[in-house]
Amino acid sequence: MHDATAVAPSDAAQADAFCLPDGIVYLDTATHGPCLRVVQQAAQRALDEGVAPWRLGDADWEASIERVRALAADCFDGDTDAVALVPSAAYGIAIAARNLPLARGEAVLVTAGAFPSQVLAWQQRCHVVGARLLEARQLPGESASDAVLRELDSDSTIRVLSLAHVDWRDGSVLDLDRIAAHARARGVALVLDLSQSLGALPARIARWKPAFAVSVGYKWLLGPGGMAYLWVDPSWRARGIPIEQHWLARDPVAVWRGDAQRPAAWRPGARRFDAGGVADPQRLAMAEAALQQVARWQIERIAPALRARTAALASALRAQGLSSWLAPDAQAHILGVRPPVARLDAIVAALAQAGVVTAVRQGCVRLAPHLHVGVESAGMVSDVFDGVARG
Numbered sequence: 001m002h003d004a005t006a007v008a009p010s011d012a013a014q015a016d017a018f019c020l021p022d023g024i025v026y027l028d029t030a031t032h033g034p035c036l037r038v039v040q041q042a043a044q045r046a047l048d049e050g051v052a053p054w055r056l057g058d059a060d061w062e063a064s065i066e067r068v069r070a071l072a073a074d075c076f077d078g079d080t081d082a083v084a085l086v087p088s089a090a091y092g093i094a095i096a097a098r099n100l101p102l103a104r105g106e107a108v109l110v111t112a113g114a115f116p117s118q119v120l121a122w123q124q125r126c127h128v129v130g131a132r133l134l135e136a137r138q139l140p141g142e143s144a145s146d147a148v149l150r151e152l153d154s155d156s157t158i159r160v161l162s163l164a165h166v167d168w169r170d171g172s173v174l175d176l177d178r179i180a181a182h183a184r185a186r187g188v189a190l191v192l193d194l195s196q197s198l199g200a201l202p203a204r205i206a207r208w209k210p211a212f213a214v215s216v217g218y219k220w221l222l223g224p225g226g227m228a229y230l231w232v233d234p235s236w237r238a239r240g241i242p243i244e245q246h247w248l249a250r251d252p253v254a255v256w257r258g259d260a261q262r263p264a265a266w267r268p269g270a271r272r273f274d275a276g277g278v279a280d281p282q283r284l285a286m287a288e289a290a291l292q293q294v295a296r297w298q299i300e301r302i303a304p305a306l307r308a309r310t311a312a313l314a315s316a317l318r319a320q321g322l323s324s325w326l327a328p329d330a331q332a333h334i335l336g337v338r339p340p341v342a343r344l345d346a347i348v349a350a351l352a353q354a355g356v357v358t359a360v361r362q363g364c365v366r367l368a369p370h371l372h373v374g375v376e377s378a379g380m381v382s383d384v385f386d387g388v389a390r391g
């Protein structure tokens with residue numbers, strides 16, 4: 001019997017859930033998730049309803065904020081109180097940098113070449129307090145995870161580890177089970193950027209115990225831009241200070257009393273970190289539709305289905321004799337292909353000519369399919385690489 005909820009390696013119904021134009025093979029979820037039909041419909045409905053904004057009552061609006069929060073929480077650890085709605089990954093990292101203790105002479109460790117949103121807030125904080133920003137740089141043949149562990153072992157001044165689960169350039173996956181256990185044993189706070197993994201890999205929050213973990217909503221969570229989700233550890237939910245002081249983060253009765261001498265109490269949990277302007281009705285509607293779809297498909301099932309797609313791409317490239325082009329670190333739902341520099345422009349041109357949409361990041365062609373792409377596309381994509389390799 002067909003299981004309606006299962007995510008198969010190739011499934012026409014799942015492919016049909018997306019509204020991509022014909023004639024292209026979209027392999028760039030790592031830049032922006034492909035648009036779901038339900039998200040497009042939700043956006044249109046919200047736009048139509050927006051012609052009469054007075055019909056949207058405060059209670060309905062707040063209820064939609066809480067529905068999005070609960071659905072996002074299900075992608076972390078299911079705790080609705082743990083999640084704040086913020087506009088970007090950078091904003092979430094800035095909240096971590098604003099709150100975690102760091103003193104002169106201490107250090108923050110990031111990976112070399114990390115996405116700027118993960119680095120810039122720490123640069124600033126380190127500059128202000130006189131701390132150092134260290135980069136874990138891989139030695140030849142060393143994995144990124146081993147480079148992080150080596151740095152952690154070699155410098156006892158490290159207080160914060162700020163890491164992306166999945167690398168934005170080539171999709172390599174950090175071994176967070178090992179790294180988190182190591183950091184915890186040394187009393188080092190962990191800050192996670194899950195922007196390239198939440199929705200595509202399970203987030204083992206209970207195992208990793210980060211202080212803060214953030215993800216954008218527009219990549220593997222298939223939602224709109226301007227909506228990111230920040231998971232906050234219970235202790236920071238109780239004492240953390242947000243970047244802005246937005247009224248939405250405060251007890252509504254107290255805040256509208258307007259008593260400047262008596263700060264209004266925070267809303268419970270991570271809501272104190274909710275940012276202003278994010279909870280726009282159209283964005284909420286799109287985020288809710290996207291997160292509902294992810295919940296129906298289930299991240300535990302999406303992960304192997306995406307893995308089947310990148311594995312098919314990798315084995316098709318291996319069959320063409322291009323194993324040496326594949327990024328060496330552990331890979332999951334993003335496949336990094338690193339051709340010789342002299343071939344890169346020709347490959348980019350050939351992929352574009354064949355209607356294959358990819359992104360190139362620091363010399364690496366990033367292949368990032370979602371469920372709209374069947375494993376059977378792998379042969380066609382690898383033929384494009386092979387054509388250039390032989391040309």
Ligand SMILES: Cc1ncc(COP(=O)(O)O)c(C=O)c1O
Nearest residue numbers: 088089090115117164168195216
């Ligand atoms: C690892 C990673 N973090 C964060 C982001 C986006 O950050 P922000 O929301 O600050 O623009 C990206 C976007 O590509 C990314 O790859």
